[in-house]
Amino acid sequence: MWRRSFSTGNQCLDRTEGEEMGRAGAAVTEELIPGFKFSRCSYLQSLLRPSLIRELELGRHGLKLLKRNPSSFTPCLDGSYLLLGPDRELNHSEISKFSVNDANAYHRYEKQLENFCKLMDPLLDSPPPETTQNGASFNDRLKDKFRKSVFWASFMRQALSLGQRDLVDFMDLLLSPASKVLNKWFESDVLKATLATDAVIGSTASVHTPGSGYVLLHHVMGETDGDRGIWSYVEGGMGSVSSAIANAARESGAHIVTSAEVSQLMIKDSGTVNGVLLADGTEVISPIVLSNATPYKTFMELVPNNTLPDDFTRALKYSDYSSATTKINLAVDKLPQFQCCKLNHPDAGPQHVGTIHIGSESMEEIDSACQDAVNGVPSRRPVIEMTIPSVLDKTISPPGKHVINLFIQYTPYKPSDGSWGDTAYRESFAQKCFSLIEEYAPGFSSSIIGYDMLTPPDLEREFGLTGGNIFHGAMGLDSLFLMRPVKGWSSYRTPIQGLYLCGSGTHPGGGVMGAPGRNAARVVLQDAVKP
Numbered sequence: 001m002w003r004r005s006f007s008t009g010n011q012c013l014d015r016t017e018g019e020e021m022g023r024a025g026a027a028v029t030e031e032l033i034p035g036f037k038f039s040r041c042s043y044l045q046s047l048l049r050p051s052l053i054r055e056l057e058l059g060r061h062g063l064k065l066l067k068r069n070p071s072s073f074t075p076c077l078d079g080s081y082l083l084l085g086p087d088r089e090l091n092h093s094e095i096s097k098f099s100v101n102d103a104n105a106y107h108r109y110e111k112q113l114e115n116f117c118k119l120m121d122p123l124l125d126s127p128p129p130e131t132t133q134n135g136a137s138f139n140d141r142l143k144d145k146f147r148k149s150v151f152w153a154s155f156m157r158q159a160l161s162l163g164q165r166d167l168v169d170f171m172d173l174l175l176s177p178a179s180k181v182l183n184k185w186f187e188s189d190v191l192k193a194t195l196a197t198d199a200v201i202g203s204t205a206s207v208h209t210p211g212s213g214y215v216l217l218h219h220v221m222g223e224t225d226g227d228r229g230i231w232s233y234v235e236g237g238m239g240s241v242s243s244a245i246a247n248a249a250r251e252s253g254a255h256i257v258t259s260a261e262v263s264q265l266m267i268k269d270s271g272t273v274n275g276v277l278l279a280d281g282t283e284v285i286s287p288i289v290l291s292n293a294t295p296y297k298t299f300m301e302l303v304p305n306n307t308l309p310d311d312f313t314r315a316l317k318y319s320d321y322s323s324a325t326t327k328i329n330l331a332v333d334k335l336p337q338f339q340c341c342k343l344n345h346p347d348a349g350p351q352h353v354g355t356i357h358i359g360s361e362s363m364e365e366i367d368s369a370c371q372d373a374v375n376g377v378p379s380r381r382p383v384i385e386m387t388i389p390s391v392l393d394k395t396i397s398p399p400g401k402h403v404i405n406l407f408i409q410y411t412p413y414k415p416s417d418g419s420w421g422d423t424a425y426r427e428s429f430a431q432k433c434f435s436l437i438e439e440y441a442p443g444f445s446s447s448i449i450g451y452d453m454l455t456p457p458d459l460e461r462e463f464g465l466t467g468g469n470i471f472h473g474a475m476g477l478d479s480l481f482l483m484r485p486v487k488g489w490s491s492y493r494t495p496i497q498g499l500y501l502c503g504s505g506t507h508p509g510g511g512v513m514g515a516p517g518r519n520a521a522r523v524v525l526q527d528a529v530k531p
Contacts, residue, residue, distance in 0.1 A: 025292065026463050026470070027512050029239030029396075033450045036331040036403055037396040039238040040452070041463055041470075043327075043387060043405045044355075046222030046231040047511040048241065051125055052518050061247035064235040065224050066392040071231060071354040074194045075340040075440045076361050082190050083350060086230055098188035109185050114228050116170050117221045119158050124221065124508045126151065127519045128482050130491035174477065178212040179363050189362040196363050197385060200409065202470045202510065204324045206370040207363045211477045218475065218509065231355070233389040237396055241512060265289065265302045265499065273498035288528070290520060292503035294466040295473065295485040296321060299494075308495055315486035320474035321467030323456040324373045324410035328430060331449040332402050335388065336441035348391040358384035359436055369410055376416030378429050381436060383409045401449070408433055413456040413468055420455040471510025472503055481507055492520035493527075500524055 026041035045065060053059070070085035083094045088107060095103035129151040132144040159167055173181055178199030182192040196207045199216035206212070224232040234240045246256055261279040268274045275285040291298040299308060299316050335352055359381050360366055369379035385407040390397040397403045411429070418425035430453055434445045456468025465472065473479055482490045485505045492500045492507075502520035504510040 027238040027241045029237030032452050033331045035398040037237050038329040038403060040329055042238045042512050044231045045234050045512055046224060047513040049513060049515050052514040056248040058244040061244040063244035065232040066235055067224050067230055067232050068354045070350050072194060073351045073354055074190055074357040075338045076190060079340050081340045082194060095191055098190055102186045102188050102191050105185055113220050116217055120221060124515050127523050128490040128507050173213040173217060176213045177208045177210050178216050179207040181213045193360045193362050194357055196366055197357055197360055202325055204322045206367045208367055215475050233392050235393050235395060267304055267307050267496060273496050287498050290500045290502045293464055295505040296466040297464055312495055321469045323413055323468035325470055326408040326411040327454040328406040328451055330404040330451040332404055332447040333449055334447045335402055336444045338441045352388050352391045356386040358386055358440060373410035373412050376412055378411045378415060382433055411455055420457050426453060472505035475509050492523045
């Protein structure tokens with residue numbers, strides 16, 4: 001059941017003690033308030049691999065993507081605003097309000113990122129070329145060398161096709177702070193800040209952190225129905241992604257059990273996996289187990305002690321799972337009315353369709369918010385990404401009312417000035433976020449029917465996200481590709497024979513992508529057909 005506490009006219013929802021907390025994943029839809037269906041954790045789709053959608057025929061199994069156009073709206077306190085989307089003429093017109101030079105450069109910037117994404121596509125859809133572990137047969141080592149040679153030869157051909165100038169720019173993007181990349185391209189603060197949010201979303205990094213340029217690229221790698229970089233809502237909420245995959249699995253003969261918490265992995269004396277032990281004492285015997293839990297949760301919490309090599313355990317224990325993300329889901333009785341534009345109307349306008357960037361008018365604002373968290377306190381002026389999926393999806397809210405997602409940074413896991421376990425402290429931060437939105441959309445707070453708030457500890461407890469990290473681990477350059485989850489074990493295999501990882505803590509990383517699971521499945525099939 002839900003515990004309801006009322007404050008300043010708003011209804012705050014929290015779990016009661018003793019209620020089951022385990023989740024199968026973060027792509028879920030929950031009706032937290034009667035009539036309102038929330039994508040409670042993940043909330044947008046773009047990264048889901050086209051190969052996965054095609055091979056599993058997810059459209060036939062119920063997946064319906066709702067493209068957003070415009071895709072971005074940034075209101076400013078001085079009365080200006082910036083709309084961006086897939087329409088090239090709209091982008092040029094909107095950016096020209098701030099800088100004609102930027103408007104002329106923007107298409108070239110998008111084109112370059114698109115070329116970089118094409119280079120990355122084959123990497124996303126294949127396992128890393130990890131070296132075969134000791135103990136493999138001569139034939140396996142020979143096959144492994146051949147596969148790696150093919151992989152690197154193909155990648156080098158694609159890299160060289162970019163040309164030296166673009167290849168150097170690609171390396172610059174990977175290694176540089178997002179601020180350096182964006183300052184090189186643009187001069188207007190609002191455009192740079194709008195783009196910079198993609199470089200820090202879900203992380204503890206600042207726009208000035210080296211390597212944040214890669215996260216910028218990671219968030220534009222996806223597509224919707226063939227349109228590169230276009231994010232979409234999912235009809236029925238993000239749980240519809242999970243439902244479509246489940247429907248495809250059942251059609252192929254899979255048996256799916258839910259509300260069955262795993263308490264421990266069962267390991268034979270020989271060091272091979274033998275299945276899982278459920279919390280109710282049920283043993284599920286299997287010589288193959290795939291875990292999409294975080295690497296830390298899998299090995300530090302579910303694997304029996306003294307089972308893993310010491311160097312492997314140390315590497316996992318000291319991996320970066322830090323988080324500064326809070327998610328607030330709201331039910332409102334009317335759309336926010338932004339005073340900066342003349343587009344206000346009771347019905348939805350273009351400013352309501354895409355991601356609304358609040359408190360992101362300059363990269364300095366974003367960095368200042370980050371520095372608050374570095375100093376141990378939630379941002380005084382948080383960086384907020386607001387989305388209103390009910391504008392396009394009429395299945396998730398009553399007529400005339402709406403569902404709003406707030407993705408908020410930066411919020412430390414353990415604040416130095418209070419505790420997320422303190423109801424008053426939580427309420428104070430929520431009201432700070434609502435007050436910031438009020439500066440751009442007066443009357444917003446009075447429209448709130450109720451809300452649900454997930455801080456980093458809540459994300460960890462309810463969704464199993466270690467440290468509250470939505471990517472199952474940091475996305476720094478030291479934690480990607482052959483280094484993910486740890487060096488020497490990037491191929492989805494683990495030191496325990498028969499146990500595989502298939503979640504976002506593996507290559508190619510976080511987001512509702514499906515690539516880790518698809519790649520891991522191919523590795524399992526490859527291992528299963530060995531003589």
